[in-house]
Amino acid sequence: MFDRLPPILRHGPAFWRRSVQARVVISTLVLSAAVVGIVGAFLIQQTREGLLENRVDAVVQEAEGETEAARTALAAASGLEVDESAQQQALVEPIQARGATRGFAVVLSPPIREGSRLADGGAKFTEGLDLSSVPEVLEARFESVSPTAWTYTDIRTTQDIPGLPEGPGVVVGSQVRLPADDNTYTLYYLYPLNEQQQTLALVSRAMLVAGVPLLLLVALLTWLVTRQVVTPIRMARRVAERLAAGHLQERLRVRGEDDLARLATSFNQMASNLQKQIRQLEELSRLQRRFVSDVSHELRTPITTVRMASDVIHDARPFLDPVTGRAAELLQKELDRFETLLADLLEISRFDAGAAVLEAEDVDLVDVVRRVVDMTSALAAQRDTRVVVHVPTAPCVAEADVRRVERIVRNLVTNAIDHAESRDVEIFIGGDRQSAAVAVRDHGIGLGPGESAMVFNRFWRADPARARTSGGTGLGLSIALEDTHLHGGWLQAWGRPGEGAQFRLTLPRHLGTQLRHSPLPLVPDDARETV
Structure with missing residues (x-):
């Protein structure tokens, strides 16, 4: 129905919202027309009353004269x-x-x-x-x-x-x-x-003939004035957009010494300062990424040597006293965690350097979830937690990197088991024509207000005093978020204190497709009922 409307009606509201100049000109024109109309109506009314009053006075006087002349004639003929x-x-x-x-x-x-x-x-x-x-x-x-x-x-x-x-x-x-x-x-x-009627019509036409050019003149003057003000603002908007797009060398052209010129000068100074600060931050970030990458790579050689020595000591535990044997077990466990941390740091450094690439293929999320559940079954049994998978009737296939998707789901399931407090962990799988999703729900401690966004920060923990029973490094959810963004998907979290949390992974069915919705709700159904 809207396609049948003329272009001016279809695009008029958008043009009104976006153009300051159009709003000022049209508003001024409407107000001027209202003022001219009110003043014109008042003047016409005053003119009409004046004409009628003069005419009535004249005809009443003439009629009384005629009557008086008639009375005189009648008296003479009496x-x-x-x-x-x-x-x-x-x-x-x-x-x-x-x-x-x-x-x-x-x-x-x-x-x-x-x-x-x-x-x-x-x-x-x-x-x-x-x-x-x-x-x-x-x-x-x-x-x-x-x-x-x-x-x-x-x-x-x-x-x-x-x-x-x-x-x-x-x-x-x-x-x-x-x-x-x-x-x-x-x-x-x-x-x-x-x-009098002709005179009033002449006055009305004269006012109309004078009012229309006056309104056009007001509109033209308003357009010229607003153009002088809006044009620099539009230039500033374009330059700001290019600055936001990364073209930090863009500057406004300064003309004159008026307020707009001083505004352009201040804008250029602000842009120069921002460019300087951004370059400094980029340099610091580059040095930080290089430091992390170099340290991670350099630590792999001594860690390999220490791992070899630790394996020898760990294999010789039957011949060692109990205290030394326990120390060998702790050394082996911490070396495992340290190697995991190094692997995560290397992965983070690849994301920061933009070197991460996808090896895409058709992936069935149901198979991925089942493999992850099998891999984490020992941890779930250790935590006395049952993992329940809600399998859909139809396969949920998406074009993705199976290694990265499996890592995302493993991080989510491991995190849920770690915080489930021996309650069930539920995994939901769903899909439609545009997207496929996996939601991991636990009924543990939950997340406080604002923590659903902070939970993906590096090394962030909801409760720093809480022990890491699953051996996490604090980078799992951060890596999962980067993997998700690499696919063009969503990784979102919901939580409520004492009611648990739910993490939802949504992937497009085909790479490069923009997500518009998820086939699974972010807020669990049982949480909605309590609300």
């Missing part, structure tokens, strides 16, 4: 014998004539009485005017004698009236008394607001 209809006609016709030239219409209502409406008939008005243009609310106001009043209306016509277009308008009501029948009549004057 002594003449004129019937009611003729007097109404004489009243309306002059006003209609002036309205035709000045652009307004007039309506003379029948004599006021309660409940009467213009729609009931009897009104005299400008020809072509629709009487519904006079609002009923204004008619109701003049059901009795009232002063001049006005309201807004919507002027409607039945035919074209020169100078009086349809649309919004103002209607003003005023009352006169006819001498012929001594009744009060209401004169309604209807004035259009088309000029």
